[in-house]
Amino acid sequence: MPTAITPPRAPAPKTLPMPQVNTPEQKRKIICFSGHKANMSQDFDGTIFMQDTGHILFDAHGCGSKRREMLDEQIKTGERSFRDVSEEMWGSLKVPFDDGFEVMEKTLEIDRDFQSFHNWCLANNVPFNVISAGLKPILRKVLDTFLGEEASAHIDIVANDAEIKDDGSEWKPIWRHDTELGHDKALSITEARSEAELACEDGTVPLIVFIGDGVSDLAAAREADVLFARRGLRLEEYCIEHEIKYYPFDSFADIQRQLEQIRAEDTAKTAGKGLPALFNPRANLWRRVSSQQAVPRFAAMTPSREEKMFLWPEAFSELKTPGFERSELGASVVPPAQA
Template sequence: MNDTAQESKRRKIVCFSDFDGTIFMQDTGHILFDNHGCGTKRRQILDEQIKSGERSFRDVSEEMWSSLDVPFEDGFEVMEKNLEIDVDFRTFHKFCRENEIPFNVISAGLKPVLRRVLDTFLGEEASSHIDIVANDAEITADGSEWKPIWRHDDSDLGHDKALSIQEARKAAHLTAENGTIPLIVFIGDGVSDLAAAREADVLFARRGLRLEEYCQENGIDYIPFDTFADIQRRLEEIQEEDRQKTGGRGVPVRFNPRANLWRRVSSKAAVPRYVVMSPTKEEKMFLWPEVFSVPVVGSEQQMVAPLQV
């Protein structure tokens, strides 16, 4: 490869995104619970029980999902009426496909629900290019039972990404394809996204919501966005900046060593294997970091669960 070709090489980008409140402005689960389940008032009480530590996230979530008594199709109808997709997401997703940027959804929701939503709002062909990491579910034909299939059945949260992250980080190393190291991007809206967001080179936080506030309060680098058009524009600028300064080779100009974990696994598959194995304890450890996080002396601060007594 000659120097000109090297200089014009564009670095590979891999995108990971939250779903509720990020791609869609509303929460899919809340719409279902409020309209066909426990109702808004009870849901808010249950949310407070998680925050106070009175009950586990998994316990509360199971009550919310088990409160549903509606066939899947009927439940989807109310979601379709109430959900609002980011006005520029379709264009952004087209941009990702045209530029061979893998786009992955990571969610604490139910995969059948999220897939149906994407199929409807994007079309099945476009939706098929998005990998979804979420809980599975068993839903009876008459809708009398909605049962989440947790990725970690022995966890009181149903999700426990922490252990897998720690194990993967120990073995993580830079992987390069033809001399390039991928740029890892994460897009989110809430503090619950921090477990994944801290592992990215570039973090986009929806403007005015809790993730942005948390980043400001804790000095975390991020880029605010109002719609996915802002993300597309900034990614194009970042691509050009990187091309000019690195020729697409070596480490990215915007480089976060913590993102090596994502680089390692995303070079082998669109969705990180550790995420598939175990989503996250974000619901406690990052929504309420002042309660559930402790500094580890002599090393980078980590988010760890409190001791069980």
Template sequence: MPAAIPPLTAVEVKSLINNAGSKKRKIICFSDFDGTIFMQDTGHVLFDNHGCGSERREVLDEQIKTGERSFREVSEEMWGSLHVPFNDGFKVMEKTLEIDPDFRSFHEYCINNKIPFNVISAGLKPILRRVLDTFLGEEQSAQINIVANDAKIAEDGSEWKPIWRHDNELGHDKALSVQEARSQAEMTCEDGTIPLIVFIGDGVSDLPAAREADVLFARRGLRLEEYCIENNIAHVPFDTFADIQKEIQRIRKEDEEKTAGKGLPVRFNPRANLWRRVSSQTAVPRVVATAPVATPVAPVQA
């Protein structure tokens, strides 16, 4: 169960809102990869065509869901089932993967407006980089920071071995990676700006990273959105990255008008810092939420 959050006093709320209202927010985007930027899962495409096969993969996925085995242990079995050279394995991904139709234009928007965009994934970095290089071109791909596990892949394909970012059952603790990025951003922010962490995902496995975000985007109709609805978690549903771009444009416009002295209400969660102190590994995501003194993030209309 989420840790209980004590109510803020009127003085605390006023102080937090005043402090937020005096600062411009530096938007930093983090996005899941499989099922979010691309409609399919890169690992699943490989396992089904060149590894353990779809039936065994589904059994292994169920073992993760039930807690019978850890994500790291199951993943090592899946990657270990591959015996195909990297280039040969990539051919099936190139034919199968579909990119979100509006991701390219969204990423160009991020580049043009100096909004850092990061991929955060439990997958393997060499695969993700190759996919981005192919679908976006190397120049635009190079603008995306990938936070994922590394890998040792034999030239003849006889061994696919993940090199895990973290020494735990997850292999990659996405929440820790976002925490580290927030700390780095806080140190580099200038002129009174503060980081505004955006997370974009599709599945419940994204919750550890989403919990570290200020704004959460959940792909409409998939498990993350369902979970948010079931548990009354504030989020912005999206169909394509065009919806996300519209919402970020609105946030940026709001900041510009705020700093211009128009005194508009700020979509700011006054409980965010308090939530960060008390949230646990089982807590729900920390996202922009409705508060009596703040304007909540409204869902994007499809």
């Protein structure tokens, strides 16, 4: 009589872990960009500072206020490009850097609430960046002086570089982009957004905030998710005229209060209370997969089987052919409309 063989015990059903989603402690990243004027008369009032650093230098040590106003008018009429006029303005300076900075230090006035706002950014891990058509060495020196080098070091400056001779006989801009503007602020914002998205390990899309006051800020402002425009100045007027959504502000204290409210609302959404697609880390992951630019990075960090099941549950029925595993990310697999 054949010997009875006891069949092996069926394995216990495995409980698959759900992919991690945002909790109240995992707030979506907020990144702030603030405009800064360098030599545009129509944007004379500043954002962080109430005066224009370029104007102070040109009027005191360069072409003078009368010639500067003529050059600004050439930009406004389209007679000459911003880059062309800027090169003439910076080239008119004949003063050593430190001597030129003395007049700026005496003239510049910082927004009364900016230092407090910057401390809030540091405490809440909110990166703050200055984006400008001006020269990075000047902006760094100004921030170091008014904030202190330790606090200033936490602010990234996205601007043009410069070659300045020790005797001050030549000030030459090194343009960030080969365009008529010299610095394409919109492109810089787009690049920063892409880098931040790739750096977010939880897959969320960072919230880009832009703070400005003049029409020259408009290109960068269009790339932001949230726009703040200083009340009563040209950027606000433009937003009203063209029905662009924005938050008005009188000082950086207004911006801080609004961002605190935005963070609170965003936290509630990412905690699962009416989570829209924009905040959905898995929806954002799908956008990366479907983007040709994102394919190389995705190939290096392919999601686990459990994550795939969360993304495309209809593709994982109980009965699967052995070969499906190899093609489950192929073109035939269509993800849900809303992850």
